[in-house]
Amino acid sequence: MEISGLKIVSANIRKDIIKMLELAGSGHPGGSLSAVELLVGLYFNHMRFNPKNTKDLNRDYFVLSKGHVCPVLYAVLAQLECFSSDELCTLRKAGSRLQGHPAKDKELPGIEVSTGSLGYGLSIGAGIAAGMKQAKKDNKVYVLMGDGEQQEGSIWEAAMAVPQFKLDNLCAIVDNNGLQIDGATKDVMNVEPLADKYRSFGWNVLEIDGHNLFEVDKAYSQFKETKGKPTAIIAKTVKGKGVSYMENLAEWHGKIPSKELVQEALEEIDASIK
């Protein structure tokens, strides 16, 4: 898809996120909005993924390590018609396949594994990637993490293992929005310099603007061309991106806007693509 098309898709995803969260009455808007372009660029232009057969053995795998931002993933999967977009209205409701954090056992098409407890996704991705290598298959594995999540020690166990096992079929993406629940990541527990850390662990590191769809597209292409070492895309992003009253404010990590503010957000997103 052309970048201009991806921009429109991104705006629609943002509107879906806001509407879903309003109906749910709880959830995580800030980190969902910061990851929109990273997911849209991936699912619409790079992943080998058949929305009509999400268990296709030739598929690329996506693991949402920062599971709390599942509204963005659910919106993308609905946009791809993995399931009806009507189902987005059921987010966080009893009996829904759209749990507050991704749940594999609810069998929502496109959810590979349950996530939500931070720090687990990179290991899971490493296991899938090792399996593909052993089976001599060329499926790729993508893992989206947060920057606050980099504080988990388990991330670094996996960060060591992935280059050790030469899993060049794995692409780690850090949605580096600089904020976590208690404030700025650098103040709570600094994780920078992230690029240097991953580089020193043996990764091919790409630093990009995570909202620039040209840069996002190029980074995924570079990952696919890189042999012998895994790729880490450190994407600078804005928490709450696209809704100006949310942008760069930690308080919008897990807060739902009022009815009036929802309207304001939807109008602002619409205006951004006019």
Next chain:
Amino acid sequence: MVEVFGKKATKFGFGEGLVELGKENSKIFVLGADTSSSVAINTFRDMFPDRFLNVGIAETNLLGMAAGLAVAGFIPFVATYGVFAAGRPWEQIRTTICYSNLNVKIGGSHSGLMVGPDGATHQALEEIAIMRCLPRMKVIAPCDVVETKKAVIASAYANGPVYIRYGRENTPIFTNDSSPFEIGKANILREGNDVAIMACGTMVYEALMAAELLEKKGIKARVVNVHTIKPIDEKAIISAAKECGAIVTAEEHQIYGGFGSAVAEVLVKNYPVPVEMVAVNDTFGESGDPMDLMTKYGLRDVNIVKAVQNVLKRK
């Protein structure tokens, strides 16, 4: 007399089971964490190097990568010391593996006081409790090396997560290839109706020895090998309660939340009878000779005999 066919550590049954599985099923994958030889997965590693990964001293990644391999369609087994296999990565086991119902098999070696000189840090005495509370998890504590091999093979074909508890020390072999083994089905090893001794793991042999001692005192004890602690064989427990009227449980594990608790849960719901539990009494172990520790912490046949005498007074 209890017929014994020599002594061998259950870890070798775990290793042999994996090798057999590796030959018959190309989906079997094994992951270790720097303890390959001591938990007996080194033969598999040498025979099937492309289906083996050593993640180093990193147990959260051990379970996380196993989860990923299961997502990719493999049947991964991980193995390391029980405290590190069940304790450190407990939340990965809960949230990633059990919640996703992934086909990951966890081998917890070095179970119990029998780890001996390494002391309390390495003596896994809590895994039954912390594994059996997890939805979808199956928990097996085989009684000897032969049964451990059967448990490994059966677990590969039991859908979903399984925890297998095994040990490092040589222990008596008293089952053979033709002894029955089915996950979830307890085996009566000795008939008797005065009392039932229900045991798992290393304590099954002690239970058989205790039954011999009791026989001399005119007490006929039924001995039940409850190798599967979850799903537990409710039928076998309820019939033991109905037919014997009193039960003694025996496990090389903490007294709270383990096997004895699992048996008691079935009894209080269905057919309450007096129960005595032989287990480690809410304390940590220490360094020492394995059998000396078993004696010091009250996990021998004589302790089971005493528990039987106590429970019979309450019958």
